[in-house]
Amino acid sequence: MVAQNLRTPGPTPLPPAVREALSRDMVNHRGPEFAAILRECIDGLKWAYQVNEHDVVILTTSGTGGLESLVANTLSPGQRLLVASIGNFGERMAQIARVFGAEVTQIDVQPGQALEPQLLADALRANPRIETVFVTHNETSTGVLNPLQALAEAVHQVRADALILVDGISSVSSVPVEPEAWGCDVVVAGSQKGWMTPPGLAFVSISPRAWERQARSTMPKFYFDWRLARRSAESGETPWTPAISLFYALQAGLRLMREEGLERIFARHERLARYTREGLADLDVRLLADPRFASPTVTTAWLPDGVNGKALLTALDERDGVVLAGGQGNLSGKIFRVGHMGWVDQAELDAVLRALQVELNSIRAPTARSFSPVSSPEAR
Numbered sequence: 001m002v003a004q005n006l007r008t009p010g011p012t013p014l015p016p017a018v019r020e021a022l023s024r025d026m027v028n029h030r031g032p033e034f035a036a037i038l039r040e041c042i043d044g045l046k047w048a049y050q051v052n053e054h055d056v057v058i059l060t061t062s063g064t065g066g067l068e069s070l071v072a073n074t075l076s077p078g079q080r081l082l083v084a085s086i087g088n089f090g091e092r093m094a095q096i097a098r099v100f101g102a103e104v105t106q107i108d109v110q111p112g113q114a115l116e117p118q119l120l121a122d123a124l125r126a127n128p129r130i131e132t133v134f135v136t137h138n139e140t141s142t143g144v145l146n147p148l149q150a151l152a153e154a155v156h157q158v159r160a161d162a163l164i165l166v167d168g169i170s171s172v173s174s175v176p177v178e179p180e181a182w183g184c185d186v187v188v189a190g191s192q193k194g195w196m197t198p199p200g201l202a203f204v205s206i207s208p209r210a211w212e213r214q215a216r217s218t219m220p221k222f223y224f225d226w227r228l229a230r231r232s233a234e235s236g237e238t239p240w241t242p243a244i245s246l247f248y249a250l251q252a253g254l255r256l257m258r259e260e261g262l263e264r265i266f267a268r269h270e271r272l273a274r275y276t277r278e279g280l281a282d283l284d285v286r287l288l289a290d291p292r293f294a295s296p297t298v299t300t301a302w303l304p305d306g307v308n309g310k311a312l313l314t315a316l317d318e319r320d321g322v323v324l325a326g327g328q329g330n331l332s333g334k335i336f337r338v339g340h341m342g343w344v345d346q347a348e349l350d351a352v353l354r355a356l357q358v359e360l361n362s363i364r365a366p367t368a369r370s371f372s373p374v375s376s377p378e379a380r
């Protein structure tokens with residue numbers, strides 16, 4: 001068994017300080033210890049989201065629950081939502097909204113492409129009834145980072161009072177996102193991405209305009225009612241029993257993030273993404289994402305001709321300890337994905353590139369493998 005180099009785009013590896021935090025015993029979630037942890041987590045999230053006026057609520061749920069909370073809290077049955085989808089997760093938001101009874105107008109783009117601000121503006125002009133727009137910031141299924149600030153500007157220019165909802169699940173914490181400065185009313189993030197925390201918490205930043213909308217929204221909501229989360233947080237609690245261990249982990253992860261500093265975190269993600277793209281190009285692997293919009297947190301590449309994705313991922317896992325992700329939806333069996341967000345540095349990506357070189361060589365020229373050095377991931 002080789003040590004595992006988990007390079008899926010979430011969940012992501014946990015630093016020792018976070019793993020230690022996870023081993024702590026329970027506290028009373030209605031007591032002072034938990035109240036202090038919750039306050040520190042909310043303060044840390046507001047720092048990472050770079051917001052003052054916007055609130056941030058923490059929900060015990062995965063990212064999809066966070067997305068569902070957007071629908072339940074900002075819309076009413078029959079209300080129209082423009083979903084600008086650039087991949088699988090945009091599609092998921094459209095599905096959730098339809099299940100709840102919203103009228104969805106959907107824009108789609110080719111896999112690997114970002115959304116043109118002009119396209120968004122045109123869709124709004126063509127649909128005067130639209131008051132709410134949903135955009136994915138970083139589409140984890142295609143490895144594309146949308147130009148969020150320019151998209152928000154395009155929405156504001158055509159319909160100043162439209163509410164902008166953002167899936168920032170695989171961007172916030174790793175990529176600059178400024179909900180207040182850019183006028184993004186609601187931005188959801190997920191703990192298992194860049195936060196060095198296990199899956200199970202969703203974070204939602206909420207603007208004053210979004211709170212006004214929330215007060216009028218008549219979608220059914222109970223567990224995900226943001227008002228209850230905000231009210232409870234004022235007295236250091238959550239409305240329902242929280243995933244206490246995950247709050248310990250988040251507290252530890254946020255402390256590490258503050259030590260490193262946002263600018264350095266963002267620069268590290270940019271650098272590692274570039275390094276991964278260059279390394280893959282050197283292996284003659286064709287990248288999926290338009291280079292102008294390639295994601296800093298996940299790199300996607302087409303499987304070379306004749307390479308079976310499942311066999312490649314299994315070989316990487318079993319022989320090299322490298323765990324990558326395959327494609328989703330229409331891209332299943334066509335691409336593979338390398339995650340580089342959170343607790344990651346160049347050594348882990350070197351190990352990925354070395355292992356890929358060995359496995360691809362062995363597939364392209366089956367006898368070569370026995371002559372190639374077998375790589376193993378660097379221990380940290």
Ligand SMILES: Cc1ncc(COP(=O)(O)O)c(C=O)c1O
Pocket residue numbers: 009010062063064065089136138139140141167168169170190199
């Ligand atoms: C951009 C994006 N949106 C939504 C989700 C769904 O989150 P979860 O799997 O935590 O429910 C993910 C998870 O990978 C994601 O990357």
